[in-house]
Amino acid sequence: MSGSDAALSKRSVLLTGVHLPDFLGPNEKLIRQLETEHPAVSFHLRDYLLTLEGSQEAVAAAERVLLELLEIARLRAQPGSRDVAHLSRLGAAAGEGRKLAEPILTVRGRAIRPQTAGQREYVRAIEEHAVTFGTGPAGTGKTYLAVALAVRALQRREVSKIVLTRPAVEAGERLGYLPGSLEEKIDPYLRPLFDALTTMLDAETVPRLLETGTVEVAPLAYMRGRTLNESFIILDEAQNTTPEQMKMFLTRLGFDSHMVITGDSSQVDLPSKRSGLAHAQQVLQGVEGIGFARLTSDDVVRNELVSRIVDAYGVGE
Missing domain, CATH: 3.30.1370.10 (K Homology domain, type 1)
Incomplete structure (x- = not known):
């Protein structure tokens, strides 16, 4: 032989x-x-x-x-x-990296974990950078995985606070004409963040964390003038920020904090279409400490039809 x-x-x-x-x-x-x-x-x-x-x-x-x-x-x-x-x-590298199936959290016996190669890279980028931009179409887990990592960081006492925020920009409706108080008008914009949070914490725990300020769910405008230390901060729907709002948000970063900025550049609802997300990605490329993860239709984990819809619309940055 x-x-x-x-x-x-x-x-x-x-x-x-x-x-x-x-x-x-x-x-x-x-x-x-x-x-x-x-x-x-x-x-x-x-x-x-x-x-x-x-x-x-x-x-x-x-x-x-x-x-x-x-x-x-x-x-x-x-x-x-x-x-x-x-x-x-x-x-290609023997034994390198963690398994794709490694859980972020286990909630009521159900593991929350990255389910695609793109999601794995997204999670890794968040773990390795103080500021991470995660972009891609609907259904790719951008917000959900970021919230899971925030809850894990809080449970491990790596941070003392979770801040969830998004701009109150309408997709076809005007906020001022909606019925109800300001809080009631804003609630629909923050509901997706709140819903993600409630799937990862016990029902009785969420109100207590909100009451003590350990978890804060607020419109982006509420971030102005603050410095957020020891916090895990998630800005959702970032494609609907202006460049000025994005700069304001990014400069809220304090000591021992993480920021995750998520968005889909194909769904800008700003009248000017001048998105702070796209601008920041151009300006901040190559800046040490900032990570970028791009999710695609291959990373959609909703109904398989969503992937085909995304491809049909030709999603791109």
């Missing part, structure tokens, strides 16, 4: 716990993508058993990717092409 033959490796992975046609895609598309990303490995499918052949190192890397793809499938249905490419890059 030659040295090259001795170095060959064969491993088999049982594709259980998934709906195989969905996992593989039309005409076994997933296997074709794996073959493209791992040209040194041969893939052979028989029933539910996928066998990988090639050099020991190449097979090990491909196997790690395949196992992570199975984790994705068990969580949310079918991995996207971006997952295959992204995980293949990460899987």
